[in-house]
Amino acid sequence: MATTPRFTKQGTTPADQEAGHTKHPVDETLPPLKMATTGLQHVAAMYAGVVAPPLIVGAYIGLSAKELTFLTGACLFTAGLATFLQTLGIWKIGARLPFVNGVTFAGVAPMLAVADSTKDKSDALPIIFGAVIVAGLLGFIAAPFFSKAIRFFPPVVTGTVITLIGISLMPVAFGWAQGPDAKASDYGSMKNLALAGITLVIVLLLRRFTTGFVKQIAVLLGLVVGTVVAIPFGVTDFSPVGDADIVGFPTPFHFGAPQFAGAAIVSMIVVMVVSMTESTADMLALGEIVDRPADEKTIAAGLRADTLGTAISPVFNGFMCSAFAQNIGLVAMTKIRSRFVVAVGGGFLVLMGLCPMAASLIAVVPRPVLGGAGVVLFGSVAASGIQTLVKAGLDKDNNVLIVAVSLAVGLIPIAAPEFYHAFPERAKIILDSGISTGCVAAVLLNLVFNHLGRGRDADDVTAPMESGGAIAEQRTTSAAAH
Numbered sequence: 214m215a216t217t218p219r220f221t222k223q224g225t226t227p228a229d230q231e232a233g234h235t236k237h238p239v240d241e242t243l244p245p246l247k248m249a250t251t252g253l254q255h256v257a258a259m260y261a262g263v264v265a266p267p268l269i270v271g272a273y274i275g276l277s278a279k280e281l282t283f284l285t286g287a288c289l290f291t292a293g294l295a296t297f298l299q300t301l302g303i304w305k306i307g308a309r310l311p312f313v314n315g316v317t318f319a320g321v322a323p324m325l326a327v328a329d330s331t332k333d334k335s336d337a338l339p340i341i342f343g344a345v346i347v348a349g350l351l352g353f354i355a356a357p358f359f360s361k362a363i364r365f366f367p368p369v370v371t372g373t374v375i376t377l378i379g380i381s382l383m384p385v386a387f388g389w390a391q392g393p394d395a396k397a398s399d400y401g402s403m404k405n406l407a408l409a410g411i412t413l414v415i416v417l418l419l420r421r422f423t424t425g426f427v428k429q430i431a432v433l434l435g436l437v438v439g440t441v442v443a444i445p446f447g448v449t450d451f452s453p454v455g456d457a458d459i460v461g462f463p464t465p466f467h468f469g470a471p472q473f474a475g476a477a478i479v480s481m482i483v484v485m486v487v488s489m490t491e492s493t494a495d496m497l498a499l500g501e502i503v504d505r506p507a508d509e510k511t512i513a514a515g516l517r518a519d520t521l522g523t524a525i526s527p528v529f530n531g532f533m534c535s536a537f538a539q540n541i542g543l544v545a546m547t548k549i550r551s552r553f554v555v556a557v558g559g560g561f562l563v564l565m566g567l568c569p570m571a572a573s574l575i576a577v578v579p580r581p582v583l584g585g586a587g588v589v590l591f592g593s594v595a596a597s598g599i600q601t602l603v604k605a606g607l608d609k610d611n612n613v614l615i616v617a618v619s620l621a622v623g624l625i626p627i628a629a630p631e632f633y634h635a636f637p638e639r640a641k642i643i644l645d646s647g648i649s650t651g652c653v654a655a656v657l658l659n660l661v662f663n664h665l666g667r668g669r670d671a672d673d674v675t676a677p678m679e680s681g682g683a684i685a686e687q688r689t690t691s692a693a694a695h
Contacts, residue, residue: 223589229638236552239310239469242294251549252557255313258538260433261563263292263315265590266532268583269385270324270341272393274334281458282569284530287463290317290566291531295522296559299515300552307509308515310499311544311555314522315562316534319374319487322381323480323646324532326626329661330359330476330641342527344481349524349533352485356516359489360509365664366490369612370655372601374487376624377651381594384627386591387500390584404446405581412439412585420589439582440452448579452490454570461569463529471527476640481533483649485523488535502541503550611662615655623651 242248259396259480267288271281283590302309312543327344328337352359390409391401420428427434462587496515500507515536522534544550564569606612625632626647633644644650 225688239505239552241551243549243551248551251554254563255555255558258563259313259315262318262590263288265587266316266318266321269321269382270532272580273325274328274337276335278450278452283400283461283463283467286461286566286569286571287530288526288566289520289533289562290463291526291529291693292316292534293559293562293564293566294525294529295518295534296562298518299561302518303516305510305514305517306351306521307518309498309547309552310439310505310507310515311550311552312499312510312515313537313555313558314519314534315530315537317484317488317491318382318591319378319491319535319648320481320484320533321385321479322378322648323484326480326526326641326645327477329645338468338530339472340472340477341481342466342468342530342533343473344477344529344600345533346471346524347478348481348485349472349520349522349526351482352489352520353517355523356489357537359514359516360493360513365660366486366493367659367663368605369607370617370659371487371490372598372605372650373532373616373619373623374598374652375491376595376598376599377620378647379591379593379598380624381541381647382591382594383588383625386584386587387618388584391581391586392632393580401695405448407441408439408446408579409582409585409588410446411442412436412582412584413588414440416589432590435580435581435586435589439585440578443579443582448581449577450579451577454574454577456670459567460567462567463531465528465530467530478645480649483646483652484533485520487648487652487678488523488533489516489519490537492516492688495541499544501543516543529673541554543683615658615662617649618658619655619658622654623632623647625650635687 243251244344264285267284268281270285282291292313292315296312299307299312299314300309301307324337324341327341328334331337331340348503388395390400390406392405412435415438416431419431419434423431450636493512496512500511518537526534528534563615587596602616605616624647626645631646633641634645
């Protein structure tokens with residue numbers, strides 16, 4: 214006699230039942246070899262995004278190659294821990310969806326602003342870590358409430374902020390393209406610019422003429438090929454690999470005990486709100502792709518994983534963690550929906566973080582090569598924001614004004630770096646971050662024009678929960694939303 218399959222709480226789709234699945238595909242495990250290869254593919258798709266923020270911040274504050282390797286390894290390690298929280302989950306923590314977590318780009322510009330506010334940039338990391346811990350803990354407390362209040366963060370707000378993130382980071386890519394040292398005689402030389410241009414062309418050719426896995430890791434392959442091309446120019450230094458240990462552990466608070474500065478904390482709280490908004494949109498998108506719609510409880514649990522991972526990350530010298538949207542596109546492309554595949558990817562991230570030699574490989578890449586790849590990486594972030602804005606209802610005057618003013622406010626630190634020179638130093642930590650000021654402006658203007666008094670028009674208010682399909686489409690086509 215045939216037995217009736219026992220399904221998970223959230224069930225399976227009719228197609229899954231016809232195929233004989235007794236579990237939802239999200240909860241299925243695959244053969245070991247397939248688990249390993251597909252898990253590595255997730256790591257490859259997001260590796261460049263994980264190592265870029267510590268590389269940017271570490272280089273900006275003047276870390277040595279060895280310390281930069283340590284910081285990069287720490288971020289890989291904490292990304293793996295955060296991925297475990299999100300995919301496997303404990304208690305009410307974790308969306309239990311095939312989510313990859315890693316360092317968010319949203320925090321880079323505010324962290325650079327914190328560095329600028331210190332007398333010695335090398336003292337910035339303890340201040341940054343303290344602010345990230347506080348922001349993570351507050352976000353963890355706010356997660357269930359935030360999942361109810363996401364209507365105040367519609368696509369017109371998130372699209373503006375994501376666009377600003379990409380634009381704010383472009384000067385970093387241009388600086389890399391010119392060389393590692395602004396005081397060096399070859400800074401901005403034709404040699405350096407040529408290496409950046411070659412790398413950019415390689416990435417574009419790979420994206421245009423390849424498919425599948427190779428196309429997903431085009432940026433990573435571009436970095437590898439660009440580094441090889443740079444060897445004859447004498448700008449590739451392999452000493453960091455030779456000096457790195459095979460095995461190592463990210464010592465807690467390696468750069469000093471966390472320090473808690475009010476302005477830095479406020480800045481990181483703003484970034485935390487942006488990150489939670491993006492993660493909410495990611496969960497809505499991924500829920501649709503894997504046929505397990507993300508309800509309010511799932512979103513709250515997923516945000517708890519993001520924020521707890523963020524609070525723990527600085528203990529091991531990592532930065533703020535968030536979901537990686539490019540991996541959502543990978544799930545959609547491969548049709549492999551198992552969260553355990555992504556958990557295996559998290560395991561690889563942890564192992565890489567425990568192997569300084571593996572983390573040191575990124576330190577080998579010459580800055581001009583990074584600059585060429587950065588143009589694509591950071592430009593893709595801005596393009597992702599524009600995709601969101603296109604679907605945000607810009608045919609409505611209110612939304613056009615919100616975007617126009619918010620972008621203008623957010624671009625002030627880039628277009629006029631001395632604009633806030635008369636303000637107190639503590640205030641400048643926030644004001645010099647275009648992402649923070651642009652986000653605050655977008656949220657407030659959205660409230661004024663779309664939620665308060667006569668300015669409110671029911672047709673103009675498009676909440677993320679109501680526009681999950683648009684966000685899903687935007688998320689799955691983004692190559693580097695972080």
